[in-house]
Amino acid sequence: MTRASTCAANFGLLLIALVLLLDSVVGKLIPKHVKHLVFAREASIDQCFLTKLDVNEKGYKDLCEGDKNPTHPCFTHWYGNLHDVDARPFLEPFDITQNLMIKDDKRTDSFVIRYPNLGGVYFVCSNIDPETGCKDITLKRGDNTAWRIWISDEKDNNRDLDTFAKETTTGRFCTKWIHIHIKKDG
Known part of the structure; x- marks a missing residue:
């Protein structure tokens, strides 16, 4: 494996780990039955x-x-x-x-x-x-x-x-x- 491909593979693994970590944290903070409401809500700067x-x-x-x-x-x-x-x-x-x-x-x-x-x-x-x-x-x-x-x-x-x-x-x-x-x- 070349040095560039090793760096790319490590970056990919790091990115996957970060996504899994964020999903587990966010998933626990937002109950599944209201998760769709949080993301579907219209946020308006006018407020x-x-x-x-x-x-x-x-x-x-x-x-x-x-x-x-x-x-x-x-x-x-x-x-x-x-x-x-x-x-x-x-x-x-x-x-x-x-x-x-x-x-x-x-x-x-x-x-x-x-x-x-x-x-x-x-x-x-x-x-x-x-x-x-x-x-x-x-x-x-x-x-x-x-x-x-x-x-x-x-x-x-x-x-x-x-x-x-x-x-x-x-x-x-x-x-x-x-x-x-x-x-x-x-």
């Missing part, structure tokens, strides 16, 4: 960037219920929710966890919400006029085209903006309430 949004019921009621703040923009989800979202300022920096739904006296802060667990769809609110309550809303379809996002205003139940036919759609709304719908088609 690292989720924003924890705290509930502020009193602040929400002060701004959105009654006639006290008739031009303050308010949003509600009719389908979908704010669990496991990536929420961040859109144009200007501010603390999104404190100001997203319950705004401070600078009610012109733009923001974007991405829903990674609901198809990766986007909701963007920008160009908010504090005098009239008018704002630009942009919706964007996500990576998973089975999901769509649409909104309706408080005037009717029509889909005022919808990502069904367009990947991105924008409109200006001057109603207090915007209803957000996120659903899987089909």
Whole structure:
């Protein structure tokens, strides 16, 4: 046997021993009945960037219920929710966890919400006029085209903006309430 073939044979034996060692260790750590679940699970990098949004019921009621703040923009989800979202300022920096739904006296802060667990769809609110309550809303379809996002205003139940036919759609709304719908088609 030549020196090169001896090295190759030793390397092969070492590799086989390493594989057997790892299989015995990993096999003991993961029970056989759940082994397929561990490897079949979808791991998503999106989970690292989720924003924890705290509930502020009193602040929400002060701004959105009654006639006290008739031009303050308010949003509600009719389908979908704010669990496991990536929420961040859109144009200007501010603390999104404190100001997203319950705004401070600078009610012109733009923001974007991405829903990674609901198809990766986007909701963007920008160009908010504090005098009239008018704002630009942009919706964007996500990576998973089975999901769509649409909104309706408080005037009717029509889909005022919808990502069904367009990947991105924008409109200006001057109603207090915007209803957000996120659903899987089909």
